Amino acid sequence: MKSKLLLTLLLVSIFGLNIQAQVNLVLQPGSEGKDAEIGSLVPTTNYGSSIKINPYAWTQSGYLNVVRPLIEFDLSSIPEGSVIIDAKLSFYYFAHVAPANVHSGSNALVIQRIITEWIENTVTWNNQPSVTTVNQVFLPQSTSNTQNYLDIDVTSLLQDMIDDSLNSHGFLIKLLAENPLATVILASSDHTNSALHPKLVINYSPTGVNEIKNKINVSINPNPFKNSSILEFENPNNESFTFKLFGVDGHLIKTISDVKTNKIKIERENLPAGLYIxxxxxxxxxxxxxxxVIE
Structure with missing residues (x-):
């Protein structure tokens, strides 16, 4: 997928560690984008060129039809190991003729990560990809029948996509309760009005991308925290580790060297509230x- 790309990149070197400061990436593809709809009433029909993203459950000719849209953005420019600072997904309403031309019914939504591959011009209800419910995002029922869905927080989903890129293939959007009569009508990347195309805005830090050769399991509790937090990690042989804390702009804040246990206590000290790497x-x-995250 080709994309409108907006990058701001600053490379600094601190104590031999290459730190790339925060990068802003805006993705809002046109007809070259990858999205489709799948419908239960026509389970072998492909809708890869649909101009709408229209999750709905509707009775048609006496039969229930459930539609689920799929969309995948090209994340290949984000380096492996990057930290997603925030990610916001936006969809835009447009009037359509069927099955309804406005949002209606009990139309709360859920957005899930797709974990198997799918092809835009061949995907159908019968061969739809698998999803995971991990870090799924819930959207409440519409408050206006023509509202846009702006700046949906998908930060955790994006981080999962970067951490597990081989098993990440976009978003599936569906009604939380797929019961008639309910619908949400949004424009796809195939809509003729480019201003209505789905948009994903990502801020990320490629901190230490080339420095970590093999990853270990780490847990931090609590996170966010106010005064202190405990970082625990795998260290069965009591090897020497170094902990470094950076601001999102890449400047080094703190170093704890020669840690040979499996725990580090992180003190807030005088750090202001915010996000740190x-x-x-x-x-x-x-x-x-x-x-x-410090609160």
Missing amino acids: YQLRNKEGIGQTGKL
Whole structure:
């Protein structure tokens, strides 16, 4: 998928670690984008060129038809190991003639990560891809029958897509309760009005992308935190690890060296509330990179 791309990139080197500051990426493809609809009433029909993203459950000729849209953005420009600071997904309403021309009914939505491959011009209800409910995003019932769905927070879903890129193939959008009569009518990337195309805005930090050769499991509790937090990690052989804390602009804030246990206590001290990036690694490049949030 080709995309409208907006990048701001600053490379700084701190203590031998290459840190790329926050990058802003805007994706809003046109007809070259990848999206489709699948319908239960016509389970072998492909709708890869539909101009709408229209999750609905409707009775047609006495039969229930459930429609689920799928959409995938091209994330290939985001380096492996990047930390997603935030990601916002936007969809835009447009009037359509069938089955209804406005949002209606009990139309709360859920957005899920697709975990198997699908092809825009061959996907159908019968061969629809699998999804995971991990970090799925819930959207409440529409408050206006012509509202846009702007700045939906899909940060955790995007992080999952970067962390597990081989098993990430976009979003599936469906009604939370697929019961008639309910619908949400939004424009797809095939709509003639480019201003209505779905948009994904991502802010990410490629911190330490080339420094972590093999990742280990890390848990941080609590996160977010107010005063202190405990980072636990795999270290069965009591190897020496170094912990570094960075601001999202790439500047080094704190270093804790020669950690040979499996726990690190992180003190807030005088740090202001906000998002921070940490890196934990040993001399062989084994470790992890992630986010810390101070409230």
